[in-house]
Amino acid sequence: EVQLVESGGDLVQPGRSLRLSCATSGFTFDDYAIHWVRQAPGKGLEWVSGITWSSETIGYADSVKGRFTISRDSAKNSLYLRMDSLRANDTAFYYCAKGSSPYGTGSHIDYWGQGTLVTVSS
Amino acid sequence: QSVLTQPPSVSGAPGQRVTISCTGSSSNIGAGHDVHWYQQLPGTAPRLLIYVNSRRPSGVPDRFSGSKSGTLASLAISGLQAEDEADYYCQSYDSRLSNVVFGGGTKVTVL
Numbered sequence: 001e002v003q004l005v006e007s008g009g010d011l012v013q014p015g016r017s018l019r020l021s022c023a024t025s026g027f028t029f030d031d032y033a034i035h036w037v038r039q040a041p042g043k044g045l046e047w048v049s050g051i052t053w054s055s056e057t058i059g060y061a062d063s064v065k066g067r068f069t070i071s072r073d074s075a076k077n078s079l080y081l082r083m084d085s086l087r088a089n090d091t092a093f094y095y096c097a098k099g100s101s102p103y104g105t106g107s108h109i110d111y112w113g114q115g116t117l118v119t120v121s122s
Numbered sequence: 123q124s125v126l127t128q129p130p131s132v133s134g135a136p137g138q139r140v141t142i143s144c145t146g147s148s149s150n151i152g153a154g155h156d157v158h159w160y161q162q163l164p165g166t167a168p169r170l171l172i173y174v175n176s177r178r179p180s181g182v183p184d185r186f187s188g189s190k191s192g193t194l195a196s197l198a199i200s201g202l203q204a205e206d207e208a209d210y211y212c213q214s215y216d217s218r219l220s221n222v223v224f225g226g227g228t229k230v231t232v233l
Contacts, residue, residue, distance in 0.1 A: 108213065
C-alpha cells in the first residue's frame with residue numbers, strides 16, 4: 001500500500017523558517033517524481049514544488065521561488081521542504097504527492113498524503 | 123487567478139448529468155499537455171479521478187468521464203449521487219511557466 005506521511009507543520013512567526021518532511025512507503029521511491037501541493041484554508045490547490053526521480057530537475061511556483069527548497073533522500077525514502085522567510089499567505093495545508101512518472105512534466109499525481117498544517121502568524 | 127479556469131460551482135439533482143469545464147491556453151492544454159482531474163471530499167485529501175484526459179483509475183465509477191479538445195477539458199458526472207458532493211480540480215502542465223498548474227476548483231452540489 002502506497003503511503004505518504006507528512007510532518008513538521010507548526011505555528012511559526014512571519015520571517016521564520018520551517019522544514020516539512022514526507023515519509024513514503026509502498027513504492028520504489030527512486031522511480032518517481034514527488035511534489036508539494038498546498039491548500040490555504042477554504043481555498044483551492046496550489047502546486048508549490050516538484051522534484052524528479054534523480055533530483056536533476058526541480059521546479060518551484062513563482063510564489064515560493066527563492067524562499068523554499070525541495071530535496072529528497074533515497075536512503076530514507078523521504079521528501080523535504082525547507083521554507084524560509086515565511087509569510088502569512090504561506091499559511092496552508094501542505095500535501096506531499098507522488099507523481100505517476102519519474103518526471104514532472106505532464107504526469108499526474110496518483111497518491112496524496114493527508115497533509116500537514118503550516119500557520120504563519122505573529 | 124488560476125492558469126486553468128473552472129466554474130466556481132455547479133449543481134444538479136440526483137440522477138442528473140453535470141459537466142465541469144477547465145479552460146486553458148496555448149501554453150498548457152492547447153499545447154497538447156494532458157489534463158487530469160481530482161476529487162476532494164470535505165475534510166479529506168484530494169484523490170485522482172481521471173488521468174490523461176479520459177482514463178479512470180481502478181475503483182472510480184464509470185459515471186465519471188473526461189474529455190479534451192483544443193484548450194478546453196471537461197469532466198462529466200452522470201447519474202449524480204449524493205456522495206459526489208465535493209470539490210473537483212483539473213490539473214495540467216504549462217510550458218511557459220515550466221510548472222504544474224491547477225484549476226481554481228469547482229464545488230459540486232447535489233440538490
